[in-house]
Amino acid sequence: MTARPTKDRIVAAASKLFYDEGIRGVSVDAVAEKAGVTKRTLYYHFKSKDDLIAAYLEGRDQPNLALFKRWFDEAVGGLAAKVQAIFDNLARAARHPKWRGCGFLRTSAELANMPGHPAMKIGAAHKKKFEAWLQAEFEAAKLSDAPLLARHVALLLDGSFATVLLHRDPAYMEAAGLAAHKLVSAAKPKRRS
Template identity: 45%
Template sequence: MRRKSAETRQEIIDAAYTLFYQKGFMRTGVDAIANAAGITKRTLYQHFGSKDELIGAVLEHQHQIALERIRRWADYMTGTPAQMVMALFEKLVQWAAETEWQGSGFTRAAMEFADLPGHPARKAARRQKQEIEMVLTKKFNGQGFDDAEKLVREVLLLIEGCQSLALIHEDLDYIDAARHAALILVRNYQSDI
């Protein structure tokens, strides 16, 4: 019985994530999630006490998947700091070129719940972005930068910005522009070493 319950819970999370990513967190109703998971709304509420609790569970599940993706990207980042930045943006372009790409679900969640700082979505987005920053800082720390943390924050600003503009304009060239700016940042940091 527990296995069936765990499977149902995961099916709800998977269905909810797909709908949240496609339509947004606020615009996706519990009825639509239950229908997509092939369950009743009552069953959904037996697993999750509220839509906010479900959102938190979905983002926690996605956190693990997204963090694993960024760790793979970090493993792919080798060579000089400039080569590392090129590799990072190459992976970003590959991800963004996927047909259903709509940017970072964590960023989108934070924006949807911008007026609710204590909401589970805001907390999950903050945690996700902090952990990505830590992974990349660790990677760049090995390159001899005095302030790898500051460099990574600036690169992450470029990544967040280019994703937003790529979505707004439906043009992935913004990712290339951010890559170019990141390479300039790296060169500036290297001249300080």
């Protein structure tokens, strides 16, 4: 068995610490210690803590999107039920004691006064990818105004992340899933031209 590459160990350590404690609450020293490397080694692989924060979010991007797609694909029922399944699965995850919400939204809240930060751009791109994927699903189902419908569902999702984090009650995410189900069910098919 080959040892995990140093850079991967550093990102894994940062990911765990940043998600659990927030980016501002975690020092570079803490990340180096958790990764089992010196601070100098960490800075060899990452020029700054900002680069490490960006790597943390880049590492979450595709796995999160793949998970949402898997929940969607595995759901029984029509399009509305598949969209609702994303919310229901997130509500189940939110019941775990180690759940801390959306890493992208939490990071953006910590960096709200730094709109040009690389992590802000990565977070925004992640959210746009989710919205674009939903839009493609709605367009494939030939629903009218698919871009707006996708945006509405994305707003429900992010709003439920924030509300569940605030109240520590996953029922808000389930309620958002019901609202998304109603929106998708009420969507009209495209008119034939």
